[in-house]
Amino acid sequence: MKRVLVTGASGFIGRWTLAPLVARGFEVHAVDVRRPSSSPAGVVWHDGDLLAPGGAARAIAEVGPTHLLHLAWYAAHRLFWSSPENLRWVSASLDLVRAFRDAGGERAVLAGTCAEYDAAHGWCSERTTPLAPSTLYGASKDALRRTVEAYASQQSMSWAWGRVFLLHGPDEHPDRLLPAVVGSMLRGEPTRCSHGRQIRDFLHVADVGAAFASLLDTPVQGPVNIASGEPRALREIVTAAAQVIGTPQLVRFGDVVVPASEPPLLVADVRRLREEVGFEPAWSFEAGVADTVAWWRTATGT
Amino acid sequence: MKRVLVTGASGFIGRWTLAPLVARGFEVHAVDVRRPSSSPAGVVWHDGDLLAPGGAARAIAEVGPTHLLHLAWYAAHRLFWSSPENLRWVSASLDLVRAFRDAGGERAVLAGTCAEYDAAHGWCSERTTPLAPSTLYGASKDALRRTVEAYASQQSMSWAWGRVFLLHGPDEHPDRLLPAVVGSMLRGEPTRCSHGRQIRDFLHVADVGAAFASLLDTPVQGPVNIASGEPRALREIVTAAAQVIGTPQLVRFGDVVVPASEPPLLVADVRRLREEVGFEPAWSFEAGVADTVAWWRTATGT
Numbered sequence: 001m002k003r004v005l006v007t008g009a010s011g012f013i014g015r016w017t018l019a020p021l022v023a024r025g026f027e028v029h030a031v032d033v034r035r036p037s038s039s040p041a042g043v044v045w046h047d048g049d050l051l052a053p054g055g056a057a058r059a060i061a062e063v064g065p066t067h068l069l070h071l072a073w074y075a076a077h078r079l080f081w082s083s084p085e086n087l088r089w090v091s092a093s094l095d096l097v098r099a100f101r102d103a104g105g106e107r108a109v110l111a112g113t114c115a116e117y118d119a120a121h122g123w124c125s126e127r128t129t130p131l132a133p134s135t136l137y138g139a140s141k142d143a144l145r146r147t148v149e150a151y152a153s154q155q156s157m158s159w160a161w162g163r164v165f166l167l168h169g170p171d172e173h174p175d176r177l178l179p180a181v182v183g184s185m186l187r188g189e190p191t192r193c194s195h196g197r198q199i200r201d202f203l204h205v206a207d208v209g210a211a212f213a214s215l216l217d218t219p220v221q222g223p224v225n226i227a228s229g230e231p232r233a234l235r236e237i238v239t240a241a242a243q244v245i246g247t248p249q250l251v252r253f254g255d256v257v258v259p260a261s262e263p264p265l266l267v268a269d270v271r272r273l274r275e276e277v278g279f280e281p282a283w284s285f286e287a288g289v290a291d292t293v294a295w296w297r298t299a300t301g302t
Numbered sequence: 303m304k305r306v307l308v309t310g311a312s313g314f315i316g317r318w319t320l321a322p323l324v325a326r327g328f329e330v331h332a333v334d335v336r337r338p339s340s341s342p343a344g345v346v347w348h349d350g351d352l353l354a355p356g357g358a359a360r361a362i363a364e365v366g367p368t369h370l371l372h373l374a375w376y377a378a379h380r381l382f383w384s385s386p387e388n389l390r391w392v393s394a395s396l397d398l399v400r401a402f403r404d405a406g407g408e409r410a411v412l413a414g415t416c417a418e419y420d421a422a423h424g425w426c427s428e429r430t431t432p433l434a435p436s437t438l439y440g441a442s443k444d445a446l447r448r449t450v451e452a453y454a455s456q457q458s459m460s461w462a463w464g465r466v467f468l469l470h471g472p473d474e475h476p477d478r479l480l481p482a483v484v485g486s487m488l489r490g491e492p493t494r495c496s497h498g499r500q501i502r503d504f505l506h507v508a509d510v511g512a513a514f515a516s517l518l519d520t521p522v523q524g525p526v527n528i529a530s531g532e533p534r535a536l537r538e539i540v541t542a543a544a545q546v547i548g549t550p551q552l553v554r555f556g557d558v559v560v561p562a563s564e565p566p567l568l569v570a571d572v573r574r575l576r577e578e579v580g581f582e583p584a585w586s587f588e589a590g591v592a593d594t595v596a597w598w599r600t601a602t603g604t
Contacts, residue, residue: 053355053356054355082456084400084403084404084453084456084457086449086453087396087397087399087400087449087453088396088397088400090392090393090396090449091392091393091394091396091397092393094389094390094392094393095389095390095393097389098386098389098390101386102386133452135452136452136453136455136456138452139448139449139451139452139453140449140452142448143445143446143448143449144445146441146444146445146448147388147389147392147441147442147445149441150435150437150438150440150441150442151386151388151389151438151441153438154384154386154438155386
């Protein structure tokens, strides 16, 4: 029997892991500080605050999981990069992993970030790219991974670390790139953008969730990039959204200055995800953008 | 006014920081799970368990320190290398540093370890030697340092990290190298040793304590090796102890096989400690060994 505890289960990524986990035969237990309005059949929800004293131990004791998928973290838009809340989540995550293992847990998968990599390298490969986080968020995830790696090795515990790159999809924070651009165009307003030549990797959030479910269901160890492997310029995603909406004339590339700290290139080597985990995205780039636009049309009644 | 909270204040190192801190004009507040039988005048003791929920916040709230000297950690002989307790101390240390800063704390110094370095390098310099801890203890300290470094940078908080090498002195655990060797010779027993050609750096624990007090009382940032800068073969320290006791004939070099994992060389670059912190050890190697032997003679009535 495979029984998984998913933390942050009602979050932007978490909610998309549940159906794929059920489909893979996991008994799925979800924990979060809030419950979603709907959720796939078969998922058992638990109330729990991992930041509360003893919260991690209680969640583990309630479920007795064989598998752990730990996605919960502080995620307030923009603020998460430098908030002291990152330190609380390092602590809470270590408490959680230790409680999981103490209770007989077998395999843990945790969410990492492309912000662990040295952004000067652009090309991010789990095996060769140096790690040099430049933010408190990246440093905290990096430190958590180092500790969990040493702990897992000492405990002979199976573990993996899914490094999330850029993602988009329904219900993303409205100030983030695609929702902001789509929102502006749906309102018929001019959409001010940077030159848009920064190369990134976007994956639809449903595929991010499915990739985490796949990763959990393999014995693959260590860091694995969670990304599409299709480098795209930011202007491509903006243009794709504008074409779906039919408002290419509203887009103003070059109106916003790119901060010097923003790397020109940040793309993922996805060979581990494709070849070792065996995961293929279900959403094409174009279909994913169209889906996101459709969701915002419905959400905003436009 | 400089008001310092010292954690692990009754520990092997902690107790030696108190008088130097008082001498430097600090108002000294000491916290530990147990109090020592005696302590320098002027030190205010607080009961507190940093591993208890809210323990760190309570200790900070009680004292309102401008300075933090965080030495507390799990230290059970041999077990500390691989114990899950290391994860609890990462969490507790992050809670402590965050509570300290939230309460207006200005400068924090924490205890690191030579076990953060890649032991394959032998020569350990803060600026150039790669970090590659091979134990859960080393990885946990390394992860804590990375997180505190990013947090301090984000908060513009002054911080330093004292990397402790080998040390010796009164009241060390009786199973550790020098106490074991001295104890055996004081009982008149043959003293079985390895070949003793491993090169290490030993500092008398009173100097380790004084070095931490010095480091706290400077604006020096980041990692600083806490060591003598005098590389010595293990056989030298054994021979020195045997000469003080007058039992060189009891020493059996070569009777114990050196584990393959034990590096031949582990020595410290002490230029930051000497030149930037301005610290000079008070104890010579020979006087330090003689002091340790004298303490064990008294303690064991031999």
